[in-house]
Structures are given as C-alpha cells and as structure tokens.
Amino acid sequence: MWSTAREIAAGDVVIIWLTREVIQPLHITPGKDFNSKFGNYKHSDFIGIPYGSKVASRTGKGFIHILRPTPELWTLALPHRTQILYLADIAFITSWLNIKRGSRVIEAGTGSGSFSHSVARTVGSAGHLYSYEFHEARAKKASEEFKRHGMDDIVTLTHRNVCKEGFTIVDEADAVFLDLPAPWEAVDYAKTALRKDRTTRICCFSPCMEQVLRTVSALNEAGFTEITMYETLLRPHEVSLVPTLQPIAEVSEKLKKAEAKREEKRLQQIAANKTRSASMKRKREGGTEEDEDEAESKRVKTDDEDAGSKEESSSHLMTRESVEMLVDEEATPMASRAPSLAPPGKMSVSKALPEVRGHTSYLTFACLVPSSTFSAPPPIAAAEAAAPNVEASSSDKIDA
Ligand SMILES: C[S@@+](CC[C@H](N)C(=O)[O-])C[C@H]1O[C@@H](n2cnc3c(N)ncnc32)[C@H](O)[C@@H]1O
Numbered sequence: 396m397w398s399t400a401r402e403i404a405a406g407d408v409v410i411i412w413l414t415r416e417v418i419q420p421l422h423i424t425p426g427k428d429f430n431s432k433f434g435n436y437k438h439s440d441f442i443g444i445p446y447g448s449k450v451a452s453r454t455g456k457g458f459i460h461i462l463r464p465t466p467e468l469w470t471l472a473l474p475h476r477t478q479i480l481y482l483a484d485i486a487f488i489t490s491w492l493n494i495k496r497g498s499r500v501i502e503a504g505t506g507s508g509s510f511s512h513s514v515a516r517t518v519g520s521a522g523h524l525y526s527y528e529f530h531e532a533r534a535k536k537a538s539e540e541f542k543r544h545g546m547d548d549i550v551t552l553t554h555r556n557v558c559k560e561g562f563t564i565v566d567e568a569d570a571v572f573l574d575l576p577a578p579w580e581a582v583d584y585a586k587t588a589l590r591k592d593r594t595t596r597i598c599c600f601s602p603c604m605e606q607v608l609r610t611v612s613a614l615n616e617a618g619f620t621e622i623t624m625y626e627t628l629l630r631p632h633e634v635s636l637v638p639t640l641q642p643i644a645e646v647s648e649k650l651k652k653a654e655a656k657r658e659e660k661r662l663q664q665i666a667a668n669k670t671r672s673a674s675m676k677r678k679r680e681g682g683t684e685e686d687e688d689e690a691e692s693k694r695v696k697t698d699d700e701d702a703g704s705k706e707e708s709s710s711h712l713m714t715r716e717s718v719e720m721l722v723d724e725e726a727t728p729m730a731s732r733a734p735s736l737a738p739p740g741k742m743s744v745s746k747a748l749p750e751v752r753g754h755t756s757y758l759t760f761a762c763l764v765p766s767s768t769f770s771a772p773p774p775i776a777a778a779e780a781a782a783p784n785v786e787a788s789s790s791d792k793i794d795a
Contacts, residue, residue, distance in 0.1 A: 396516060396545050403441050408543060410468045412460040415597060418472045422463065422543070433457030464544070466513040473709050476533050479509035480574065480600070483627045483645045489517055491625075492570035492596045493761050496521055501564070501571040501588055503557040503581065504525035505537045510572065515541075515549045524549060525588075529556040529619060557581045562588040567790045569593075574600040578759075579613035584615050589763050599759045619761035626757050636741040 398407045400704040407423045413433055421429060421438070434452020441450065446463040462468060467482055479486075488510075494500055498518045502510055505528035514524050514696045522687070528534040541550045552562055558577055561584030562568075573586040578599035590596040598621065599610045607624055614622050737743050 396512075396549075398446075401445050403445050403446060403461065405438075405442055408464055409441065409446070410462040410464050410472050412462055418468065420472045420474075421461075431457075431459070432533070433459055464474070466516050469512045470509045473507055473509060476505055476536060477506035478755075479507045481509070481755065482513075483629060484600070484758065485513045486512055487625070487627050488572060488600075488758060489513065491758075492572065492598055494518065494570055498522045498569045499525070499564075499567055501525045501527070501562055501568045501585065503562075503573055503575055504529065505534065505552060506574060507533075508537045508540055510574065511537070511550060512544070512546070515546045516571075520549055521786050522549070523551065525562065525568070526550055526552045527555055527557045527562065527723045528552065529554065532733045550578070557584060564588050566590050569595055571595075573598070576606075577609075578606070579609045582610070582613040582617050582619075585762060586619075588768065591763075591766055593765060597761050597763065600756045601759065602756045604757065607759050610759050613763045614759070619662075619763050621762040622759065623761070624757055624759045627755075632745045633748055634743055634753045636737055637744050639740055639742045716736075 397405060398404065402500035403409055405423055405425050409421050409423060411419050411429070411431075413419070413431055423438050423441055425439050425442065427438045429438060432760050434454055434457035436450065436452060440453075441448075441461055444450070444461070448462050448463065449458055451458045464472075466485075470479065470481060470485070470623060473479070488494075492500070494517050496517065496519045499522055500514055500518060502514065502524060503509060503526070505526040508526075511524060511526050518524060526537070528537060531554055534552060538552045541547050541552060551563075558575065561581070565587055567590055568585075568588045569590065571589060573581055573585065575581060578601060582597075582599075585597055589597070597614070599607075599614075601607050601610060611622055611624070
C-alpha cells in the first residue's frame with residue numbers, strides 16, 4: 396500500500412497538507428504544476444525529497460508539507476463521491492468486528508473507499524477485503540484508486556447490487572460491514588457469505604432509527620445474536636488562554652490580612668470617637684449629660700455609617716483585589732509544573748464545547764455463532780425486535 400521509500404518518486408501518491416482544513420492528495424506527475432493559494436510548485440520539485448518535507452513555493456511566498464499517505468490522511472484528503480466514514484466510526488467498527496491481520500472482510504458499498512483503505516491496511520496481504528458497489532462510475536473510480544495505491548492484491552471490488560445478487564463468497568467471511576440504504580435486504584446474503592466454523596460478526600451503518608429497526612428485525616429473523624446498537628459522537632475541545640489561578644492558601648492569606656487591616660481601622664475609629672466625645676463633654680458645660688450622650692451616640696452612628704460605607708467600598712476593593720490576585724504575576728504550582736507556551740500570567744485550558752456535531756449514523760452490530768452450537772430463537776415480537784440491545788443467550792457466545 397503506497398510507497399514505503401524514504402524519498403518521493405514520480406508516480407507516487409502524496410498528501411499535500413496546506414492547512415488543518417485543506418488537505419489533498421496529489422499524484423506526482425513530472426511536467427505537471429501544483430497551484431494553490433500557498434504558491435506555485437512543479438511536481439518535479441517534489442521528486443527525490445523525503446516524505447514529510449516542508450517545501451517553499453517557487454516565488455518564496457508560501458509553503459506546503461508533503462506527507463506520506465496513511466488511511467487516516469486518505470480519509471481526510473480523498474475526493475468525496477459519497478458520504479464517507481471517519482476515523483471514530485472506522486476504529487470502533489474495526490474493533491467490534493474483530494478485524495485483524497489475516498481477516499477476510501466484506502464491505503458494501505465501496506462508496507469513496509474511506510473504510511476500504513483502513514480495512515485493507517488492517518487485514519494486510521494475509522487477509523482480503525471483498526468490496527461491492529452498484530454505482531458503475533464509483534466502482535470504476537474506486538478500482539483505479541485501489542490499483543494506484545497498491546491495494547489490488549488485498550481488495551477485490553465487484554460491481555453489483557448486493558441486495559439483489561448477494562456476495563461472491565460463501566462460508567468464508569469473518570466479518571461483514573454494510574453501509575447501504577437498505578442493509579436488511581442484504582442480511583440473508585451476508586449470512587451465506589459468513590463462515591460457520593466460528594463466531595462471525597456484522598455491522599450495519601444507518602443514519603435513521605427506522606433503518607436500524609428494520610435491520611434489527613432482519614438480524615433477529617436470520618438468527619444473529621448479541622444485537623447491539625451504538626452511536627459514536629465527536630466531542631470537540633477548545634483550547635484558550637486564561638489568567639493563571641493562585642494557590643488557595645495564598646488567596647486565603649491575602650484575605651485574612653485585609654480583614655485584620657479592616658478590624659484595626661475600626662478599632663482606631665472607635666477610640667478616636669470616644670476621645671472626641673469626652674473633650675466635647677468637657678467643653679459644653681451648659682449641656683446635660685443625657686443630651687451629650689445622645690449627641691455622641693448620633694455622631695458615632697454617623698461615623699460608623701461613614702465607616703461602613705468606606706468599608707463597603709473597601710470590600711469592593713477587596714473583591715477587585717482578589718480578582719487581581721487571581722490574575723497577577725505568579726503561575727500556580729500546577730501550571731508551572733507543566734511546560735507551557737502560554738505567556739506569563741496566563742495558562743492554556745481546554746474545555747469541551749457545549750455543542751456536539753451531529754452523529755453520522757447508528758451502528759448496529761450482531762454476531763453469528765456456529766450453527767452446531769446455536770439454535771436460532773423463535774422470531775421475536777415486532778416491538779421487542781424494535782429495541783436494540785436485544786441479546787440471545789449469552790451462554791451461547793463462542794469466540795474462535
Ligand atoms: C455511503 S456510501 C459508502 C461510503 C463508504 N463506506 C466510505 O467510507 O467511503 C454507500 C455506497 O453504497 C452504494 N450502494 C447502495 N446500495 C447498494 C447496493 N444494493 N449494492 C451495492 N452498492 C450499493 C452506493 O452507490 C454508495 O456508493
């Protein structure tokens with residue numbers, strides 16, 4: 396599959412990485428040009444340089460990276476002829492279907508070949524992928540790509556309608572993957588193609604719950620077990636810079652100091668009021684003791700109110716101060732332990748975005764256990780069949 400040489404050669408397929416969003420394949424053809432908003436290049440510029448090189452444009456205005464294709468990069472770069480499977484689903488399906496080196500796998504339809512490339516790498520030359528596509532032009536294009544990518548000894552592509560004609564192999568496949576609008580129409584054919592000497596697996600990929608329900612019914616009727624449905628979701632995270640947080644002990648120490656300062660001020664004010672009141676009493680000989688006391692209590696009250704409003708505003712300051720404490724110079728021990736590219740006083744945090752990108756499809760999985768050790772249960776009622784996660788006796792599970 397693809398070139399394993401260190402340097403790029405004429406005829407190779409490479410992946411041009413322009414930006415994180417713009418990734419495209421290129422078939423190196425001497426004499427051709429590659430033009431992009433990141434500059435102009437000649438294919439011959441790439442011949443003889445190592446895969447992974449960063450190449451400056453002929454005008455020196457831009458640059459691109461030239462990467463060796465992998466199934467993961469191919470999925471990001473391939474020309475879309477249909478909707479495709481992405482890595483989260485591909486990895487999960489490969490794992491659940493127990494696809495490994497040497498496995499013999501069926502997929503239908505081939506579509507844009509995204510799933511095919513990953514499976515071909517996993518099964519390797521010891522295994523085989525039987526791929527089926529009923530759209531003639533898509534089948535032809537995928538066939539050309541498989542050949543160009545050096546996969547034609549691992550993949551056999553057949554142009555046919557699998558819901559009408561079934562598959563080309565009998566009692567041979569370890570796993571079947573159906574990415575079709577009506578997978579339930581191919582379930583019996585899949586059973587015929589699956590080997591019967593060990594437990595085999597099937598996965599049907601459908602965007603609507605109605606399709607899942609019909610598939611679950613068909614799988615039940617055909618005697619498949621462990622019928623389970625999953626949905627894989629992408630959870631994007633956003634990384635941003637925020638002010639570093641101070642350790643809680645430091646924040647609490649600063650708050651305690653500010654509180655002590657405020658108390659000291661309050662006591663000073665009470666003492667000053669008492670002195671003032673005593674001297675006024677001495678000066679005003681005409682006034683009664685009671686009048687003086689009342690006047691003094693009013694004054695203390697007014698002063699206290701003043702002090703209160705000052706304290707209040709100083710407590711605003713406190714709040715602002717505490718916020719400032721959070722944003723000032725020192726990094727937290729946690730942040731300082733981790734090597735960071737963040738500027739001083741800031742740290743990088745990652746948070747999951749509240750919105751999750753819509754799911755691509757539901758994945759309905761099931762097993763087919765060897766017939767000698769498993770007798771199919773009677774067909775279950777429609778309502779029961781409608782519910783995914785229907786399992787036959789788990790004691791019947793056999794793994795080869
Ligand atoms: C969504 S695409 C498959 C995408 C593919 N899994 C990928 O990752 O690139 C579905 C393909 O199934 C093909 N198809 C639909 N019904 C079919 C049938 N009955 N037999 C064979 N191929 C069929 C369509 O032409 C289409 O190309």
